[in-house]
Amino acid sequence: MKLDKEKKIVLWAVLALFALFFTVRFGAIGFRVIAGFVLIYLIPSYFLIRHTSLEDDEKIFFSLFIGISIIPSITYAVGFVSLRLGIIASALVLLGAGYIIKKLIKKED
Amino acid sequence: MRKSSLGLIAIALIYLGALWLWGLPINEMPFGDVDSAGHFVLGDYMSYSDKSMYNLPFFIVPMYGSENNGRIWYPPQYHTNEAIFQAIGGERIIPVYLWVLIASVLSVISVFFVINKLYGMLPAALASFLMVFSARNYMTYLWAQWPQVAAFAFVPIVIYCYYQYTKDNKKTIYLYMTSVFLAIQYFFHPQAVGHSAMAIIVYSVVFLIVNRKMPFKIKTGLIAFFLLIILMLPFFHFSINSILWQTQSVDYKAPITRLFSWYPSYDLFKGFIPEDYFSFSKMHGLWTLPFLLLGVLFLALRRKSNDLLLLSWLFSYYLLIHMDITGLMVGRLHRAMFDEAHIFYPIIALGLLSLPQLFTLKGKAKTYAKYALIILFLVLAVNFNARQAYSNLSSAYPGILRLNEAEYEAATWLRDLPEDKGVRIAGTLVAAKKKWIGFLAYKVPIYDYETLSGEKSPDINYTNYFFVDYTDALAIGRQDVAAAIAEWEKSMLENKTPLYNKNNIRVYETG
Numbered sequence: 001m002k003l004d005k006e007k008k009i010v011l012w013a014v015l016a017l018f019a020l021f022f023t024v025r026f027g028a029i030g031f032r033v034i035a036g037f038v039l040i041y042l043i044p045s046y047f048l049i050r051h052t053s054l055e056d057d058e059k060i061f062f063s064l065f066i067g068i069s070i071i072p073s074i075t076y077a078v079g080f081v082s083l084r085l086g087i088i089a090s091a092l093v094l095l096g097a098g099y100i101i102k103k104l105i106k107k108e109d
Numbered sequence: 110m111r112k113s114s115l116g117l118i119a120i121a122l123i124y125l126g127a128l129w130l131w132g133l134p135i136n137e138m139p140f141g142d143v144d145s146a147g148h149f150v151l152g153d154y155m156s157y158s159d160k161s162m163y164n165l166p167f168f169i170v171p172m173y174g175s176e177n178n179g180r181i182w183y184p185p186q187y188h189t190n191e192a193i194f195q196a197i198g199g200e201r202i203i204p205v206y207l208w209v210l211i212a213s214v215l216s217v218i219s220v221f222f223v224i225n226k227l228y229g230m231l232p233a234a235l236a237s238f239l240m241v242f243s244a245r246n247y248m249t250y251l252w253a254q255w256p257q258v259a260a261f262a263f264v265p266i267v268i269y270c271y272y273q274y275t276k277d278n279k280k281t282i283y284l285y286m287t288s289v290f291l292a293i294q295y296f297f298h299p300q301a302v303g304h305s306a307m308a309i310i311v312y313s314v315v316f317l318i319v320n321r322k323m324p325f326k327i328k329t330g331l332i333a334f335f336l337l338i339i340l341m342l343p344f345f346h347f348s349i350n351s352i353l354w355q356t357q358s359v360d361y362k363a364p365i366t367r368l369f370s371w372y373p374s375y376d377l378f379k380g381f382i383p384e385d386y387f388s389f390s391k392m393h394g395l396w397t398l399p400f401l402l403l404g405v406l407f408l409a410l411r412r413k414s415n416d417l418l419l420l421s422w423l424f425s426y427y428l429l430i431h432m433d434i435t436g437l438m439v440g441r442l443h444r445a446m447f448d449e450a451h452i453f454y455p456i457i458a459l460g461l462l463s464l465p466q467l468f469t470l471k472g473k474a475k476t477y478a479k480y481a482l483i484i485l486f487l488v489l490a491v492n493f494n495a496r497q498a499y500s501n502l503s504s505a506y507p508g509i510l511r512l513n514e515a516e517y518e519a520a521t522w523l524r525d526l527p528e529d530k531g532v533r534i535a536g537t538l539v540a541a542k543k544k545w546i547g548f549l550a551y552k553v554p555i556y557d558y559e560t561l562s563g564e565k566s567p568d569i570n571y572t573n574y575f576f577v578d579y580t581d582a583l584a585i586g587r588q589d590v591a592a593a594i595a596e597w598e599k600s601m602l603e604n605k606t607p608l609y610n611k612n613n614i615r616v617y618e619t620g
Contacts, residue, residue, distance in 0.1 A: 006110065018121070026135075029200050029204060032197055032204075036193075037211070053280060054282060054286075060117070061222045064218070065215070068190060068259075069293040073186055076186070076189045079189065082160070083155055083193075086161070
């Protein structure tokens with residue numbers, strides 16, 4: 001279920017390219033946004049679906065499309081207490097859910 | 110390097126190009142027409158107050174309260190993303206626009222991903238390259254129909270997931286992903302769900318006719334349906350009013366001859382949508398039409414399952430933009446047309462690449478012909494579509510059409526005063542900016558109709574502050590307008606001392 005080495009290198013190179021673009025074009029704000037986007041949206045969403053039976057490229061693309069919906073959904077729910085707390089909670093919930101799914105799949109195997 | 114890695118690099122570069130191009134209008138000052146300030150302030154207020162919003166704050170109610178009985182009138186995901194971006198970006202304007210930018214250009218990725226999976230990298234790259242310059246898409250982004258732009262990017266993904274499920278191995282996860290993505294579409298904008306659903310219905314009928322079997326297992330279908338309902342249900346009440354409003358019948362019904370014209374009559378939209386929006390040549394370039402027709406012909410003649418999928422999608426789009434025949438959705442028809450590039454551009458790319466197959470070319474001649482066509486495509490796309498897109502995006506909201514720093518600073522200063530008040534904005538020459546000033550100040554924006562037409566604003570009773578703005582008149586060198594504003598200020602506020610007096614803007618408290 002893990003990405004192979006070549007794809008990992010390409011993925012990190014692509015993310016670095018995006019970070020460079022946002023930083024050059026929008027300065028420190030751009031860097032904060034893209035770094036936050038990767039850490040809060042992309043990585044937790046990818047963790048959530050990486051153990052599904054979807055193909056590798058589907059997991060990569062879908063994690064982007066799922067992330068922009070599931071992260072704000074959880075943030076909104078927790079946000080009635082504190083929105084900023086909700087942002088952190090949403091990323092942690094996805095990472096936790098991804099971990100549980102991984103454990104469950106291992107157990108089944 | 111493997112093809113999948115090359116595909117990732119290709120789409121990353123195309124998407125970066127799109128981010129650069131569509132990002133040209135973004136700077137420290139906000140932009141957008143009509144509802145832009147409304148979309149902005151929902152996320153902005155959540156971030157500022159560090160609380161999710163359900164009931165609208167007082168200052169939004171007079172303008173948008175009737176949309177959903179004083180509650181937010183969209184499911185909260187899109188605007189919560191604005192708040193998240195603002196929080197992580199640490200600034201008020203640019204991070205929100207970066208979210209809008211990333212979400213608005215998602216179609217480029219979704220079209221690439223789906224066409225790459227169905228037809229390979231070359232048509233995917235050509236289609237998504239053309240998507241970057243899709244006039245209808247970037248116009249909608251500039252007009253600030255932002256949640257809709259994001260929602261429509263999911264149409265190709267939903268259709269793809271359903272198609273994957275209908276293939277022989279019937280991996281159920283794809284049907285569940287169809288439900289998940291349909292729900293996500295709904296979270297952003299309900300109209301896009303109709304487009305995905307219609308494409309699914311048409312493809313299911315085609316599948317049934319061609320294969321003489323159901324496209325899905327009843328039990329799995331029911332589970333997927335209930336999954337969709339469960340995901341949508343908590344958010345259903347946010348936009349039920351707007352769904353009912355959008356689908357309501359009006360007195361107008363298009364004649365049956367309308368079936369033979371692609372676009373609806375411009376007369377229905379005169380005054381609020383530019384005529385170019387209803388022109389194929391202005392939106393896509395006339396050069397794409399032969400390739401589009403060729404692509405349709407190619408798909409119709411070949412009729413592989415992926416070809417039937419694209420044709421079903423095209424036909425479903427045709428049905429949706431001809432809803433005016435039924436009298437339903439007439440007022441929202443122009444928004445349905447937003448889906449056009451998503452289906453046209455892949456077919457255009459496929460039409461172009463099918464051309465060498467029409468001739469009996471031998472050996473390398475076929476390859477040379479293909480690359481010659483690709484070069485031709487790029488030259489035409491850059492010359493017509495890209496040039497126009499660059500011109501429109503790089504010059505969007507110039508001069509007084511966009512808030513200036515003095516107006517922004519004064520509005521931000523007003524924000525710290527009590528919220529349950531209204532501000533009457535005089536002197537600002539662009540109507541959309543008045544909403545921006547009011548909403549950035551967390552005050553009810555009251556337009557100074559009285560000075561323009563003698564009519565009283567319906568919100569006039571909320572007037573607690575006067576915002577007298579000379580900056581626009583001075584920026585365009587209209588001393589006569591500035592003098593008229595000064596005269597009006599004197600007559601209305603003669604005995605008052607301004608609370609704020611800076612950069613040719615004065616703010617008064619009137620009670």
